Amino acid sequence: MVASGVGIVFRFLSVLGALAALAGSAAAAPAGIADKVLSHRAHYEIALKSARSGSGITDVKGRIVVEWSDVCDGFTMNQRFYTELNDSQGNLTASDRWISSFEAQDGSLFRFDLTDYLNGQLADRASGRAEAKAVPDGSKEVTYGAPTDRIVALPQKTIFPTQHTFEMLKAATKGEKIVSSTVFDGSIDGEFYDVVAFISGPPKAEGKPNLNDVPGADDLAKMKSWNVMIAYYLHGKESEVPEYEFGFILYENGVAADLVMDYSDFSLSGTLSRVDTLPDTGC
Numbered sequence: 001m002v003a004s005g006v007g008i009v010f011r012f013l014s015v016l017g018a019l020a021a022l023a024g025s026a027a028a029a030p031a032g033i034a035d036k037v038l039s040h041r042a043h044y045e046i047a048l049k050s051a052r053s054g055s056g057i058t059d060v061k062g063r064i065v066v067e068w069s070d071v072c073d074g075f076t077m078n079q080r081f082y083t084e085l086n087d088s089q090g091n092l093t094a095s096d097r098w099i100s101s102f103e104a105q106d107g108s109l110f111r112f113d114l115t116d117y118l119n120g121q122l123a124d125r126a127s128g129r130a131e132a133k134a135v136p137d138g139s140k141e142v143t144y145g146a147p148t149d150r151i152v153a154l155p156q157k158t159i160f161p162t163q164h165t166f167e168m169l170k171a172a173t174k175g176e177k178i179v180s181s182t183v184f185d186g187s188i189d190g191e192f193y194d195v196v197a198f199i200s201g202p203p204k205a206e207g208k209p210n211l212n213d214v215p216g217a218d219d220l221a222k223m224k225s226w227n228v229m230i231a232y233y234l235h236g237k238e239s240e241v242p243e244y245e246f247g248f249i250l251y252e253n254g255v256a257a258d259l260v261m262d263y264s265d266f267s268l269s270g271t272l273s274r275v276d277t278l279p280d281t282g283c
Contacts, residue, residue, distance in 0.1 A: 039278040044270040055265040110160040112186030126188040152190035201226035216275035
């Protein structure tokens, strides 16, 4: 389970990028929300929250940095997820994933480039573009340039990360509790997921994170926020148990806090440690 755990940890990078991608056109984002979104860089400290007996995992630590910016015609996201995983055999595995992406404001295009390093050595790389154009069977498609040239068909209803966040945000502002979507967020092997988001909130006072000593997070306590739990099911695979689950508190300015990443055999926590405001692009 250790090897699969190392790989699956990285899936949350695109999700974290989507959390920040709340800005958009007036048609895409609810009135009064888009003007509150912050172009920012968020830092998280990663730690092992729990591990089941037999998982082989004794400790995990690391960090996530997520940078999001509105560039007028779309949204850019630059992310890094670094972890050091210790197992019961005394082995240390250092994993480092970098990902950059661009999603058009109207949801018609999603470009991505990701690179994986394992113990300092290049382990994997993928790049491609997903476009909302019809192909003969009525689906959308992803064109890969790496690791190999190929085309992966997506169901017609598939959406990209920013659009998925719009759906969650709209539901939250309306008081709706469940959002179901098929999402492609960039992957090495062309996977895409049936995603169910459960929204509740606002968080109770005792459940809110203490952000008093977090640089750049002064205003978060005054903002609207929601508890969000997202379950990921591999598309086409019938299972009552998700591949993994991701929980967090989402603030109305696009910043997330109190991350919990559950992989069944073990779970990780992500504590917000810093928020940097990025220059306004004038959009």
